[in-house]
Amino acid sequence: MSTPEIDPELHGLLDEVVHDPRSALRRTPRRALLEWFGNPTSAHARPVDATTAERHLVAVYRESLAELLLKASWLAFHEQPVPRMAPRRPDGTAVDVERESRALWRAVDRIPGLGYERAGRPEAIAMLVSQRSARDPGQASALAELAVALVPSDFGQLRLAVALPDSESRTAILALQRVAHEARASYIRKDAHNAIAQRMVGQGWLHLARGEYSLAVMESPQSVDTRFWSFNLACWAGDMAMAREQGDAIQHLCAADDERIQQAVEVLKFWSRSSPASILRPIVSNWARWGAEFPEPCVRLMKAYS
Numbered sequence: 001m002s003t004p005e006i007d008p009e010l011h012g013l014l015d016e017v018v019h020d021p022r023s024a025l026r027r028t029p030r031r032a033l034l035e036w037f038g039n040p041t042s043a044h045a046r047p048v049d050a051t052t053a054e055r056h057l058v059a060v061y062r063e064s065l066a067e068l069l070l071k072a073s074w075l076a077f078h079e080q081p082v083p084r085m086a087p088r089r090p091d092g093t094a095v096d097v098e099r100e101s102r103a104l105w106r107a108v109d110r111i112p113g114l115g116y117e118r119a120g121r122p123e124a125i126a127m128l129v130s131q132r133s134a135r136d137p138g139q140a141s142a143l144a145e146l147a148v149a150l151v152p153s154d155f156g157q158l159r160l161a162v163a164l165p166d167s168e169s170r171t172a173i174l175a176l177q178r179v180a181h182e183a184r185a186s187y188i189r190k191d192a193h194n195a196i197a198q199r200m201v202g203q204g205w206l207h208l209a210r211g212e213y214s215l216a217v218m219e220s221p222q223s224v225d226t227r228f229w230s231f232n233l234a235c236w237a238g239d240m241a242m243a244r245e246q247g248d249a250i251q252h253l254c255a256a257d258d259e260r261i262q263q264a265v266e267v268l269k270f271w272s273r274s275s276p277a278s279i280l281r282p283i284v285s286n287w288a289r290w291g292a293e294f295p296e297p298c299v300r301l302m303k304a305y306s
Contacts (some may be wrong), residue, residue: 006061022038062150069147070159071104076140077163085225086259090187092222142163154183162195169199180215190219193227201271206233206279226251228264235302236283240290245299256296268304280305 001095076098078087105300140163148156180192213230216223216253219232228256254260272280287302 003165007282066147066153066156067102067231068104068107069143069150070156071100073105073140073143073147073159074242075101075136076136076143077159080140083219083263083270085263085267090185128203135214154179154185154188157190158183158188158195161192169202173199186219189256190216190223191224194223194229197229201233204279205235209233210237220252224250224258224260226266228260229254231298231301232283234280235290240280243286243290243294247294250297250301251295254297256300258297259295261300264301265304272305 193216
């Protein structure tokens with residue numbers, strides 16, 4: 001078997017840790033290692049007897065492993081058999097999911113397993129390797145949970161809450177509300193508000209969901225998918241003024257042939273198949289009265305109900 005390619009600096013670091021007789025990792029029982037590395041606080045507050053190389057190893061591996069786990073969680077989420085908007089970066093550019101997937105698994109294939117084993121997180125490696133072959137969409141929340149345990153972050157907390165199953169929607173809403181309130185980056189707050197709204201729609205709390213979509217628009221006025229969902233619920237509520245506001249924004253943000261409109265149509269079709277007639281009826285009725293007054297992108301969007 002060929003030796004995996006790893007960064008020369010990491011290779012030298014691992015070699016130093018493995019051969020240094022002072023290394024605490026060589027002298028510490030395995031159970032203590034798991035407890036140490038399983039706690040985000042204690043891992044960064046390692047006693048002074050750790051060597052410089054060991055302290056650097058912890059910092060390097062925690063960050064890189066957490067990043068791999070989060071990306072694996074993100075990919076698992078988008079591989080679930082549910083229509084979704086194609087993912088985009090904070091700047092609005094599209095993300096090629098397949099390309100990201102290939103890049104992730106190439107990185108996993110190059111993992112220097114010795115280093116991670118000595119970092120006390122073999123279960124994280126086992127999960128990544130398993131996900132590499134199984135591509136199990138159901139592992140999205142478990143992967144995100146491991147990532148957050150390694151390196152707590154706003155983005156990690158967001159991914160963990162988003163990945164929770166529908167049966168845990170109320171727990172997810174509470175977690176997302178914390179992210180929306182505490183996250184430093186506006187795009188993370190926007191995504192949190194969007195996710196809260198989607199969970200609320202799933203619970204039938206459409207009036208509350210409208211408020212969350214409004215907050216998401218405030219965080220990111222250029223987010224066309226947020227405008228789609230806000231427009232949809234304005235039609236449901238019979239709020240002509242809000243429907244006009246969102247319709248004008250949609251027309252400004254995307255052309256009638258924008259691929260995001262068709263993606264949104266598929267999402268709305270999926271939602272309508274599981275929604276009661278009491279929710280769908282007002283949308284169809286109001287759109288029948290208003291439709292001629294709205295721009296072509298909105299007309300295309302509402303074809304989801306035809």
